[in-house]
Amino acid sequence: MMRSGGANSARVARSKGVQFSKSPMLAVSLPPWRSRVVLFVLFAAFAALAIRAVWLQGLSTQFLQDQGELRYGRTLELPATRGNIRDRDNQVLASSAEVRGVWGVPNELLKEPADKLRALAALLDMPEAELRGKLETKQAQVDAKRKPDDKDKDKDKQVLLYLKRQVEMDVAHKITALKLDGIEMRKEYKRYYPQGGVVSHVIGFNDLEDVGQEGMEKAQESWLKGKPGSRRVIVDRLGHIVEDAGTITEPHEGKDLILSLDSKIQYIAFSQVKNAVEKFKAKAGAAIVLDVHTGEVLALANYPTFEPKEARTLRGADREVLRNHVITDTFEPGSTLKPFTVALGMDTGRYKPSTLIDTGSGRYTILDRTISDTKGHGVINVQQIIEMSSNIGTSKIALSMPAQEMWELFTKVGFGQQPKWGFPGAQAGRVRPYKSWRPIEQATMSYGNGISVSLIQLARAYLIFARDGDIIPLSFQKVSAPPVGTQVIKPQTARQMREMLETVVSGKDGTAKQAQIAGYRAGGKTGTAYKVVNGRYAIPRKYIGSFAGMVPMSNPRFVIAVMIDEPTQGGHYGGQVAAPTFAAVAANALRSKNVPPDSTVTEIVVPSDSGPEAM
Amino acid sequence: MSFKINAVLAALLVGCALSLVNAQYQARHLFISLERAQRQARQLDVDWAQLQLDQSTLGKHGRIEEIARRDLNMTPLTANRTQYLTEGEQ
Numbered sequence: 001m002m003r004s005g006g007a008n009s010a011r012v013a014r015s016k017g018v019q020f021s022k023s024p025m026l027a028v029s030l031p032p033w034r035s036r037v038v039l040f041v042l043f044a045a046f047a048a049l050a051i052r053a054v055w056l057q058g059l060s061t062q063f064l065q066d067q068g069e070l071r072y073g074r075t076l077e078l079p080a081t082r083g084n085i086r087d088r089d090n091q092v093l094a095s096s097a098e099v100r101g102v103w104g105v106p107n108e109l110l111k112e113p114a115d116k117l118r119a120l121a122a123l124l125d126m127p128e129a130e131l132r133g134k135l136e137t138k139q140a141q142v143d144a145k146r147k148p149d150d151k152d153k154d155k156d157k158q159v160l161l162y163l164k165r166q167v168e169m170d171v172a173h174k175i176t177a178l179k180l181d182g183i184e185m186r187k188e189y190k191r192y193y194p195q196g197g198v199v200s201h202v203i204g205f206n207d208l209e210d211v212g213q214e215g216m217e218k219a220q221e222s223w224l225k226g227k228p229g230s231r232r233v234i235v236d237r238l239g240h241i242v243e244d245a246g247t248i249t250e251p252h253e254g255k256d257l258i259l260s261l262d263s264k265i266q267y268i269a270f271s272q273v274k275n276a277v278e279k280f281k282a283k284a285g286a287a288i289v290l291d292v293h294t295g296e297v298l299a300l301a302n303y304p305t306f307e308p309k310e311a312r313t314l315r316g317a318d319r320e321v322l323r324n325h326v327i328t329d330t331f332e333p334g335s336t337l338k339p340f341t342v343a344l345g346m347d348t349g350r351y352k353p354s355t356l357i358d359t360g361s362g363r364y365t366i367l368d369r370t371i372s373d374t375k376g377h378g379v380i381n382v383q384q385i386i387e388m389s390s391n392i393g394t395s396k397i398a399l400s401m402p403a404q405e406m407w408e409l410f411t412k413v414g415f416g417q418q419p420k421w422g423f424p425g426a427q428a429g430r431v432r433p434y435k436s437w438r439p440i441e442q443a444t445m446s447y448g449n450g451i452s453v454s455l456i457q458l459a460r461a462y463l464i465f466a467r468d469g470d471i472i473p474l475s476f477q478k479v480s481a482p483p484v485g486t487q488v489i490k491p492q493t494a495r496q497m498r499e500m501l502e503t504v505v506s507g508k509d510g511t512a513k514q515a516q517i518a519g520y521r522a523g524g525k526t527g528t529a530y531k532v533v534n535g536r537y538a539i540p541r542k543y544i545g546s547f548a549g550m551v552p553m554s555n556p557r558f559v560i561a562v563m564i565d566e567p568t569q570g571g572h573y574g575g576q577v578a579a580p581t582f583a584a585v586a587a588n589a590l591r592s593k594n595v596p597p598d599s600t601v602t603e604i605v606v607p608s609d610s611g612p613e614a615m
Numbered sequence: 616m617s618f619k620i621n622a623v624l625a626a627l628l629v630g631c632a633l634s635l636v637n638a639q640y641q642a643r644h645l646f647i648s649l650e651r652a653q654r655q656a657r658q659l660d661v662d663w664a665q666l667q668l669d670q671s672t673l674g675k676h677g678r679i680e681e682i683a684r685r686d687l688n689m690t691p692l693t694a695n696r697t698q699y700l701t702e703g704e705q
Contacts, residue, residue, distance in 0.1 A: 092670070092671040095667065095668045097661070194675065195671065195675055196675075198676075243643070244646075267676035267677060271677070271680075518693060518695060588691075597699060
C-alpha cells in the first residue's frame with residue numbers, strides 16, 4: 001500500500017526502495033522523471049561520443065588521413081637526368097646538369113627593399129630597371145584583369161612571372177641567400193655542349209624543357225630521356241626525413257648514347273671545311289668521314305655552324321645555319337657519279353679498263369642535245385675516261401646499257417631511297433623511274449646530272465669501291481660487330497675501280513691532283529655541278545664542287561666526301577675547292593689514327609693550274 | 616604464485632618496451648645516415664658529370680690546337696719531316 005501512501009514514497013530511492021531518511025523534513029518532492037532525464041542525457045552524450053569515434057575511426061577516415069599526410073608526409077621527386085651523348089672514345093659531347101628557373105611574385109617582390117632588388121637584378125644579369133619594369137607590367141596586367149569588386153587579395157600569390165630560366169646553381173644559391181619574399185625556384189635541366197659548334201649539326205639541341213629538337217637529341221629522344229621517380233616519406237617538424245612511407249617509384253635514368261663520331265676527326269673535318277669555305281668565299285661547306293669496315297660515321301661537319309646553346313634563339317633567315325648540308329641537302333653530284341656507270345659497264349662484262357672508246361673532238365650530239373668535254377680527248381680507254389672525267393665517254397658507256405640496269409645500281413647503292421639511319425630530316429634524293437628516262441637523260445645521269453643525292457648518300461655509295469663491292473648500312477652509333485654487307489658489284493670490279501680512282505688523284509691527266517696526300521695513296525673522284533634553283537640551273541651559274549674518295553688505297557680505311565657550296569673565288573671545280581679539303585682531312589685523320597703510310601712520296605708538288613675539268 | 620608470474624611478465628614487458636624504443640632509435644639513426652650517404656652519392660654523381668663535362672670542355676681539340684700553336688709555338692707534322700720505323704727492319 002506504499003504507493004497509495006503518496007508522501008512517504010517520495011523518500012525512497014526509486015531503484016531499490018531504500019529509504020534515505022525517516023525524517024519527513026528531508027523529503028524532497030522532485031518529480032520522478034527528472035532523474036530519468038539526467039540519466040538519459042548522460043547516456044546520450046556517451047552514445048554521441050561513441051558514434052563520433054566510430055565515425056572518425058571507421059567511416060570518414062580519408063579526410064583525417066589526408067590532413068595528417070599533409071602535415072608530415074612529403075612526396076619527393078627522385079630526379080632522373082637525361083643521358084649523356086658521348087663520342088666513340090667516351091668523351092662527353094652533351095650533358096645535362098640541374099639548374100633553376102627563377103620565378104617571382106610581382107607584388108611581393110616590389111615590396112622588397114630597393115638594394116635587395118638591385119642585388120637580384122645583378123645576379124639575374126639584367127638591369128634593375130628592366131626587372132622592375134617586368135614586374136610592374138605584370139602586376140598592372142593582373143590588376144587590370146581583376147574585377148574592381150574582387151577583394152580576394154590572396155589571388156596575387158598565384159601570379160608568377162618567370163624572371164630568368166636556366167640559372168646555374170651557384171647563382172641560384174646566391175639568390176636564395178638574399179632571402180627575398182616572392183621568389184620561387186623551380187628545378188630545370190640545362191644541356192651543356194662542351195664541343196660547341198664543331199659537332200652541333202650531329203648532336204642537335206634541346207629546348208628549354210630539355211627535349212630534343214634537332215639531330216641525335218631528337219632522333220634518340222626516347223633513349224636519352226629519363227623518367228623521374230618518386231618516394232613518399234615522413235618528415236619531422238623541421239623537414240628532416242624520418243622514414244619511408246609507402247612505395248618508392250624508382251627513377252629511370254636516361255641512357256647514355258655512344259655515337260660513332262671520333263672527336264678528333266670531327267674537329268679535323270670541321271676546321272678544314274671552315275678553312276675551305278673561308279678561302280673560296282663559299283656559301284657553305286660540308287664533309288663526312290665514314291669508316292669503311294663498320295659503316296660508322298666518324299665525322300660529319302658543316303660550316304657555317306651554330307652554337308647549340310644559341311640555337312633556340314635563332315629566327316628567320318638565321319636558322320639557315322641549322323641546316324645539315326650532309327644529310328638534308330640534295331644536289332646534282334656531277335662527275336662523282338661517273339664511277340658507278342663505269343663500274344656497271346665493267347661489272348656486266350661489257351667493258352674492261354683497257355677498252356678503247358672514241359670520245360671524239362669533245363662534242364657529242366644525242367638527238368638534239370649536245371654533251372661536251374672540256375677538250376677533245378680522242379680515243380681513250382675506260383680508265384682514262386675516269387681519270388680525265390670525260391662526259392662523252394661515260395655517256396657512251398651508259399647508252400650501251402639498258403636503263404633498268406643503271407637504275408637498279410643507283411637504287412642498290414641507296415640513291416633515291418629513303419635513308420634509314422635514324423636522323424631527322426634525312427633526304428631521299430631523286431632518281432626518276434627508269435621507264436621515263438629519255439636517252440639524253442640516261443646519258444646525263446651517267447655523269448651525275450638530272451639526279452640528286454645527298455652527300456651522305458654519295459659517301460655511302462662509295463663504300464662499294466672502298467670495300468670489295470658490297471654496301472653496308474651506315475650508323476651514327478658505335479657498332480660493336482661489323483655489319484653484313486650486300487654485294488652490289490663484283491670484288492674484281494671494285495678493285496679495278498679503285499685503281500682508276502687512284503689515277504684521278506695521282507695520274508698524269510688526273511683531275512684531282514690536289515687530293516694527293518704526302519705518304520699515302522689516295523683515290524677519288526671530283527664533281528662539279530650547277531646548282532638547281534627553282535627547278536632550273538641558276539643564272540649566273542652557281543656551282544657545287546664536290547669530291548668523294550678513300551684512303552689509303554692499299555687497304556681503304558676511310559671514305560671521305562667533301563662538298564663546297566657556291567665557291568666564289570679561287571675556282572669552283574671540285575678538283576680545286578673540294579679535293580684539297582679532302583686531302584687535308586684525310587692526311588690528318590690518317591695521322592691521328594696511326595695508319596701506317598703506304599706511299600714513299602713525302603713531298604707533294606701540285607701544278608698551280610690544273611686547267612678546267614669536266615663537270 | 617600468480618604474483619610472481621605477473622612480476623616476471625611486467626619486467627619482460629618493460630624490457631620489450633625499452634628495446635623497442637632502442638630499436639626505433641637505432642632505425643632512425645641508420646635511416647638518417649643512409650639518407651646522408653645517398654645524398655652524398657647523388658652529389659658525387661653530379662660532381663662526376665661536371666668533371667667529365669670539364670674534361671671535354673678543356674680537352675677540346677680546337678683549344679689544344681690553339682694553345683699548341685700560340686703558346687708552345689708548335690707546327691703541324693708533315694710527312695717529309697717524319698721518319699717511319701718498321702719493326703724488324705735493319
